[in-house]
Amino acid sequence: METQAIIDKLREKFAAEIVGSDLETFDPWVEITPGSVPQVAQFLRDDPQLRFDLLHCVTGVDYFEPDEKKAAKVDWEPHVEVIYHLSSMAQRHRLVLKVTLPRWKDDTPGQLPEVPTVSHLWNTANWHEREVFDLSGVRFVGHPDPRRMLCPEDWVGHPLRKDYEMPTEYHGIRAR
Amino acid sequence: MDLLTEPVGLSHYLVVGAILFVCGVLCMAIKRNALGVLMGVELVLNGANLNFIAFSAPYLRADSQYATGLDGHLIAMFVIVLAAAEAAVALAIALNYYNNHATIDVDEGDELKG
């Protein structure tokens, strides 16, 4: 199925939830509202014409420029993006799903942004969401096992945030 | 040095048997651990076994025509086999007891409900 057709099909069902899309770039993507992720994902997975059975990857990207000089030049507002790479083995097509989140929930630093989990749809998401939570600081609501994945349990901060500061010490081990 | 140079007799074996027996009885009496009690039983059986073997050895006593001969050995064999059976059952009971009561203390097993 062509990407355009996929997006048309999506629009048909979730007209309100689709925020934007780009089909001209390398990997055509569709952006949806955070709240609609489980419904859209469920539809993408279960619709017989779409059948996105394989979730490759969940990625968190932090758009934030700590350097004020550079920050003035960028053309985006600070935000966090969660990207889902999907493909269908049966139908042989692929799609990139994007969700834009605020960097902090309610603009209070320390409050992680939230997005519903899709780990009940694809088990791949289970560990990947944990990793995104761990490294990029996105809370996946409804995740069955919301622990850190790669960093120790008591690690402070989320390393892939652009404003992350490496701690100087961890349990008596000099870290810098 | 008398003990080292003189041949031992029946009494010597019986003394060791008696010590084992009494140790076993003490063990059964004072141990609170069910398996400790079981160990006491084993000691008692061994004390008895030693007596059987000693009585059946013809050259340990002057009146060797009264030695029990094969009988002693055979009874000792039966005791060993029965001890194996007894240990298996006792252990099964102890483990069940442990599973149901979450303790191995025999003093606490005063209820009959499983």
Added chain:
Amino acid sequence: MAKFFIEYLDSLSIPILPEWIVHALVYLIVGLVQCGVLLAIVMVSVAVFTWMERKIAGRIQDRLGPTRTGGRFGWLQPLADGIKLWTKEDLVPKNADGLLFRVAPYIAFCASFTVFLALPFSDGWVAQNLNVAAFFVLAVAGLEIFGTILGGYGSGSKWSLFGAMREAAQVVSYEVPLGLCVLIPVMIAGSMNLVTIGNIQAGLFTNWLIFHDPCTFITFFVYGTCAVASVNRAPFDLAEAESELVAGFMTEYSGFRWSIFFMAEYGSMLAVSALATTLFLGGWNGPVPVTELLGWTEAAGAHPVLVQLGNLLGAANFLCKTYIGVTVMIWARWSLPRLRIDQVMTTCLKYCLPIAAAMLVGATLWLYAFPGGMILKQRLPDVSSQVPSDSCGTKTGDG
């Protein structure tokens, strides 16, 4: 031998010490020397086995194995290993039960080496000619597991505990078919005395009990399987399965204590192999009765020195066969994957045990139908005349 020295000393009658002390000392020294000789044979064998294991493993794996220590073939590698192990720091884990942890290797060692007390190396060359030697060997060899269990429990490590549990389950199970397999030659020989069992296999190799009838032939392989399992060698080395249990019951051991366990393992390998040789492979009797042809036997009225020389030949024969057995075990270790614990138990209970039982029945029937075995014996054993002979050269431990 001690008697000879005592008589000699008495004849000198030098009043240095009270007589009983002299006697005690002589007995002690002679006993120790004889024990030492026996122990030395086993220890040297163990050293040779460690070297063999490395060499054979190397060859199987397209490597050379040790080549540096002590010449081209690395002969002194066991010594170097020993020095390394014995000078290593002796660690006792914090959670360990100190007493059990320390004592366990010695229990295993003692059990493994006590077996040789009753194993005849040649006709009459046995430390203690026991009436029930076959049974004794099995019984004592079975005690080795206490070292493993107590060591595994005393280590205070869960992996060790797992190893100990596995060992207990495995060895106790395998003792049953092992016992049945030993029973068959014992039944054919009509004696549990290993010297007797060895002697009835004298003559051509067709007299060996493995060739006695088809049942004994099969039994030999069942025995081999069970023996490998009961001494914890691959593919049955579950108690120390390094890819599952780190090192099983030996996880927390290091240095000297580890080497004691190690020696115990090789000692038991030697023991079960020697038992197999005695029970099935003719013991000290070569394939062709060279000593009888030469007339170096007591029956032929040869000089005692020649008789002992013949016995020496027999001992060499015996060790040769035993070493082959150990080599097969080493070979198996380096070419087979390890079984799983349930498969090990299945092998025992579903295959070895029924086969051994069937072979016992089969051998009984065969013995009833063809008393002489498959090929008619040149000389049939006279069981009733087999009293323990006192003519042996190395009768040690007179108590």
Added chain:
Amino acid sequence: MSLERLDPEMVEFDVRTDEMLINMGPQHPSTHGVLRLLLRTDGEVVTDVTPHIGYLHRCAEKIGENVTARQWIPYTDRMDYLAAMNMNLGWSLVVEKLLGREVTERTRHVRVLVSELNRIANHLVAVAAYGLDLGNFTPYAWTFREREKILDLFEEVCGARLTCSYIVPGGITGDFPAGWLDRCETFLQEFEPIIDQFHSLLTNSAIFIRRTGGIGVLSPEMAIDYGCTGPVLRGSGVKWDVRRDGDPWYTRMYEDYEFEVIAEIDGKYPQDQEYPPVPEAVVLGDSWHRYYVRMLEVVQSMRLIRQAMEFYRQTDPQWSDPIKVTEKLPKGQVYLETEAPKGQMGFMVIGDGTAKPWRARARSSSFCNLSVVAELCRGGLIADVPAVVGSLDLVLGEIDR
């Protein structure tokens, strides 16, 4: 204990009298590195497995944001250090796609050649370590002997044996030295008969079949659900290989090449060579099949290498230049998956107009393959845990990144 404080899972565990909690790893002979599996066992039966990873975490993705695209190549070496060429290839392709830069024919064939050679090397280690996990030492020595020859070839090509950094965005770092192809051909000729030895040592060994057959059965649905890829997926009978079914930017590399995707379809493996038959005791998707797929893929890789050598000889000696270290990446984001030996290795790069990627992402194949381990091990015996973990062919450098 500090462990309990750190790990709420462990506190939640309600340990019954006959249950034991065991830490398999991070120092354990058969977890292939610093993987920690928290086993909950009832006697010998494993009732639950909780993998804990991150002991080798170096935050490679963070490093990727702070170095340029070309500079990140050595870091990709250290992800799957057993298949460095394939890691290099993945990152190179994704950067090339972002830059829109194509490589010459010859470069393409060289890339196929070395990455397939590395696939053989990786599968050899996988098979060897699998034998070791099951208690057989000898395959390890044998396969390492063969692998050494491959590493020798790599050493001649790029100077490094393990961390090659040979394939870089835009091209490769250099041509093969003189006579290299002949030596490669010699290796293939020597290696071909040895495969049968491996088959006789493991594949056909009764004990091996018993240890792996029916152990850790992974259904195709579950495999896809967990994102398992590579031989793990194909071992479940799914004929899916990104070299054939992936992104055109990647599959173009394998144009003109003939090879079979190894997967059991209708109870049969592609029969282009005499293979040992599939024993009856095995079930599709079990550890034995995962192992067997690797053994057969080695043969396919040899086929590919032979073809690549032929193409190499036929093409003009034209090389594409690797990108400069400070080459600026255009704006845009690209995600591309390549068929690494362990599965689909995905790289994502987000360019923002500078030389350093705004975000470099590595989707690790072993990471997804490991996530299924709890499902596979549950209900098995302790001895099955190494048998399952080994069959997944994990490399912790790739999982922890």
Added chain:
Amino acid sequence: MEAINWHSFFFLLFGLAAGGFALAVVLSGNIVRMGFYLIMSLGAVAGLFFLAGAEFVGAMQLMIYVGGTMVLLVFGVMLTARGPFVSMKTPGGQWVLATIVGGSLLVMLLHTAVSVDDWRVKAVAEKAELSEEPPEVELSETTNPDRLGMALVGVRSDQPDPRQPAEEFGMSGYLLAFEIVSVHLLVVLIGAAYLARTKRVGSRD
């Protein structure tokens, strides 16, 4: 002074070991240690059996008792030896009571053991005086296992009843006892397996 009697020497060795370890079983509070001491004690008893000429029974003791039963027991200890159950203290009052009862029992038994004259007379000593052979040779006069086996199935080689030749076979042996023990053993094994089988009591909460 005459030579050391090795029989006595080894008797002393094994006897002290048996008694000492038995005492250690009583005195030790740690159940695992108790198991260990018990093994040592039973092993020493096996040695005493060998000394008393019962080689078969001695080997049997080693094999079945020490190698089988004790493994089972140690197994049980390992399964239940957790936390508070490793060392369980006995109240002092029980100790006193037990010591009194046990001590008097011991005194009584020892008195019996040494007071019967016949038991104190040493046959070996008399025989040794008569013959030139050292006493340890007597040890080879042991019971052959085949005689034991025959007795088990009812043929007594040592005590044929001279008065009733008809009862010589089958009547004076232990066939019935043998059968009973066998059946008993079988029942017990099945019963033990039934009792110790895995049971899931209650739910996980």
